Amino acid sequence: MSTSVRRKMVEAREISKHFGALKALDRVSFEVYDGEKVVIIGPSGSGKSTLLRSINGLETVDRGRILVDGIDIHDPKTDINKVREEVGMVFQAFNLFPHKTVLENLTLAQVIVRKRSRGEAAERAMGLLHKVGIPEKAQAYPSQLSGGQQQRVAIARSLAMGPKLMLFDEPTSALDPEMIGEVLEVMKALAREGMTMVVVTHEMGFAREVADRVIFMDSGAIVEEGAPAHFFTSPAQERTKLFLSQIL
Amino acid sequence: MADKGQRSPVIEVGDGAAIPRPSDVGLFTAWRVAFFGAIAAVAYLAVTRPDPYFRILTFVPDGILVTFKVTVGAILLALILGLFTGLGRLAKNPVINGVASLYVEVIRGIPLLVQIFYIYYALGRIVHIPDIYSAVIAMAICYGAYMGEIFRAGIQSIPKGQMEAARSLGMTHTQAMSHIIIPQAVKVVLPPIGNEFIALLKDSSLVSILAVSDLLRRGREFASESFTYFETYTVVALIYLVITLFFSKLIGLMEERVGVDKRAS
Numbered sequence: 001m002s003t004s005v006r007r008k009m010v011e012a013r014e015i016s017k018h019f020g021a022l023k024a025l026d027r028v029s030f031e032v033y034d035g036e037k038v039v040i041i042g043p044s045g046s047g048k049s050t051l052l053r054s055i056n057g058l059e060t061v062d063r064g065r066i067l068v069d070g071i072d073i074h075d076p077k078t079d080i081n082k083v084r085e086e087v088g089m090v091f092q093a094f095n096l097f098p099h100k101t102v103l104e105n106l107t108l109a110q111v112i113v114r115k116r117s118r119g120e121a122a123e124r125a126m127g128l129l130h131k132v133g134i135p136e137k138a139q140a141y142p143s144q145l146s147g148g149q150q151q152r153v154a155i156a157r158s159l160a161m162g163p164k165l166m167l168f169d170e171p172t173s174a175l176d177p178e179m180i181g182e183v184l185e186v187m188k189a190l191a192r193e194g195m196t197m198v199v200v201t202h203e204m205g206f207a208r209e210v211a212d213r214v215i216f217m218d219s220g221a222i223v224e225e226g227a228p229a230h231f232f233t234s235p236a237q238e239r240t241k242l243f244l245s246q247i248l
Numbered sequence: 249m250a251d252k253g254q255r256s257p258v259i260e261v262g263d264g265a266a267i268p269r270p271s272d273v274g275l276f277t278a279w280r281v282a283f284f285g286a287i288a289a290v291a292y293l294a295v296t297r298p299d300p301y302f303r304i305l306t307f308v309p310d311g312i313l314v315t316f317k318v319t320v321g322a323i324l325l326a327l328i329l330g331l332f333t334g335l336g337r338l339a340k341n342p343v344i345n346g347v348a349s350l351y352v353e354v355i356r357g358i359p360l361l362v363q364i365f366y367i368y369y370a371l372g373r374i375v376h377i378p379d380i381y382s383a384v385i386a387m388a389i390c391y392g393a394y395m396g397e398i399f400r401a402g403i404q405s406i407p408k409g410q411m412e413a414a415r416s417l418g419m420t421h422t423q424a425m426s427h428i429i430i431p432q433a434v435k436v437v438l439p440p441i442g443n444e445f446i447a448l449l450k451d452s453s454l455v456s457i458l459a460v461s462d463l464l465r466r467g468r469e470f471a472s473e474s475f476t477y478f479e480t481y482t483v484v485a486l487i488y489l490v491i492t493l494f495f496s497k498l499i500g501l502m503e504e505r506v507g508v509d510k511r512a513s
Contacts, residue, residue, distance in 0.1 A: 058412055085418035095413035099432050108427060109417035154413075161417060 007034040008067070009165050009196045010055055015064030017050055017220075024050040025061065026220040032165070037197045039207040039228075042217035043243060048200045051217065052167050055198065056087045069164060085113060088158030088166040092173050094150040096142040102129070102153050103138040106160045114161060121160070128156040132186050148179030152186050159190075166190065168199040204248060208232060216240045283493040286486045293483070300476040304467070304483045311466030312487065318384055318452045318462060323445050325388030330395020335425075337400045348396065355393035361454050363390050368458050383455035391448055398444065402437035403429055438506060442499035446492055453488070463487060 010032040017025040024047045032038050040048045053059040054066060057073050057080045066073050068083050097105050106125035110116045116124070129135040132152040134145075142150055151171055158166060168187065172180040184206050191197060191210045201207065207214050208228045215225040216235075224237045232248075235241050293301040336348025355363070367386035371377070406429050414424035456465035464484060471480035 056416055058416065081415075081418045081420055084416055087416070089413070089416035091409055091413065093407075093409050095407075095409035097410065097413070097428055097432075099435070109414075109419060112423055112427065113418040157417070 007069075008032070009034050009036070009069055010198065011067040012051075012055075013065045013067075015051075015054060015061045015066060017047075017054065017059060017061045023220045025054070027064070028217075028220070028222055029064075030215065030222060030225070032196060032198055034164075035194050035196055036212050037191050037210050038199070038213050038215060039211040040198065040200045040215045040217060041202070041204070041207065041243075042223075046217040047220040048217045049169055050220075052169050052198060052200050055165075055167055056084050056089055058089070081113070085161055086164045088155075088161060088163035090151070090154050090158055090166065090168045090171045092170040094142070094147070094154045094174070096150055096154055096157070098142050101139050101141055102134075102145070105142070105153060106157050109157075110160050125156070125160055128159050129153075131159075131189075132156045133182070146179060147175045148182045151175065151179075151183045155183075155186055155190070165196045165198070168197065168201065170200050170202070172201065172203060202247065204232070216243065218243070279493060279497065282489065283497070286489045286493070290483060290486050290490075300474055300479050301483060303474075304470055304476070304480050307470045308463055308466045308484065308487065311461055311463035312491070314380065314460060314466075315449070315452050315462040315464075315491075318380065318387065318455055318460065319445075319449045321384040322387035322391060322452070323448055325384065326391035326395050326444075326448070327441070329388060329392030330399050333392055333396025334399025334403060337396060338403060352393045352396055355390055360387075360390050360451055361457070364454055364458065379459045383458050383460045387448060387452065387455065391444060394444060395441070398437050398440045399433070402433035402440075405436050406432050435506070438503055442496075442503065445499065446496055449492060449495060450488065 008031050010030075012028060012030050014027045014029050015025055016023070016027050026047075028047070028051060030038075040051065042048045050059050054061050055068065055073075061074065068087060071078055071083055073080060073083050096102075097108070100108065103122065103125055106128065107118065107121040110121035110124065111118060114121075126135060126138065129138055132155060134149055134152060137145060137149060137153070142153070145153065155166075155171075171187070172183050175183065180203070184203060187197070187199070187206070188210055197210075199206070199211075211228045213225055214228050214231045216223045216231075216237075216239075218239055224231070224235060224240045226235075231240075232244065235244060290301075290305070294305055295302075333348050333351060336344045337352065339345045339348070358366075364383070364386045367389060368379075368382045371382045371385065410428055410432065411424055414428045415421070419427070452462060453464040456462050456468065461469070467480045467484035471477045474480075
């Protein structure tokens, strides 16, 4: 059944992006294989969030191509909504829908995008709320939840669509320190199940433990990448060494 | 960098009438004094001096009904027009955006009374419809521009992360608008729309210059026949006051009900 050739989930070829005079991405190429967990680190303004957001088309690129599961997302013929159904996204600010209950947050897109029945969507949603550990909050509104709980709901909301790939944009940066652990636990569990993940984070412990590969970005370019064991202990580039010495 | 989407946005527009909130103690008291005072004054005058006050009171109710019809008709049309204008003002398409922006700028730059005259006579050249419809359309075209700005501000007040989250789940722009953005924007725009309703109710008296027998015009008809100008306009003013205060209270209560803020954390 399984093929020996690993499928490329994401393939970015020489992508560039400018914000005015600022080069956010400067001919960046990278790929993510099926089942791989890639962590992107780097100082703020290094382009890591832009890179992540360009994978599901939230940012357009000026140049280059991005293929998601073989589909060129900037091809005008591509239905970007179809691609996004397969790509989950978790934001720093959670972005839950405040006028909907937790359960409705999880079922809405399932019903109107995936065309599932309400019953099926709700069943799936409850299963995921159990998985992220807060089934009792199904009828609560997001504002009644702690930051950590909100982010776990946001992860569940993405998973409810049944994505092939999950993107995390600094998922713990807006959280109080005591809530970071519960979110990382959910992400680790997801990683153990084999989900393909691209994570922008400052949590080096998480990167060490979960990542198959760590990418270090600076000034819109990939400076260095490698397996975490090697990456954290003996980085090759001076800029990587400097960055690691500042945050570790 | 992160937009903290948790703060509840508020739009302040102050051209309607003061909508009393329990927290505003001074205004709350003033509302009661004015509302019950006006009712008591009218009742007292009608009982102690039935001629002309009681006669005025029996003469003007037709006009009150017309005032309501014009107000409700105009506000409903203005809401629809305003929603499209607001969406148009946010549209990326330069033509749609240009038309919506031009409409807003032109309308806001012309006095309402002039617009009512103009639209009334302009419409009269094209179609023959009853005067009350012309009046409603004129009011709606004017208020639609203000409504459009309220809708635009309301939609813009929703953090952009909401749209991004919705789109990331595979929703189309239209789905995201109708399920996520507009429902949240409605809560934000409710108070200023309530304000506009009150303002429109008052401005509806301008249609009395057309051949529309609203409250003010009925009053003028009575006054010019009976030569009781002071007495008639006293009653007309008090009736407007009671109606306006009644609706401002009603809207205040509705906001408390509907606008229960689930966003605040």
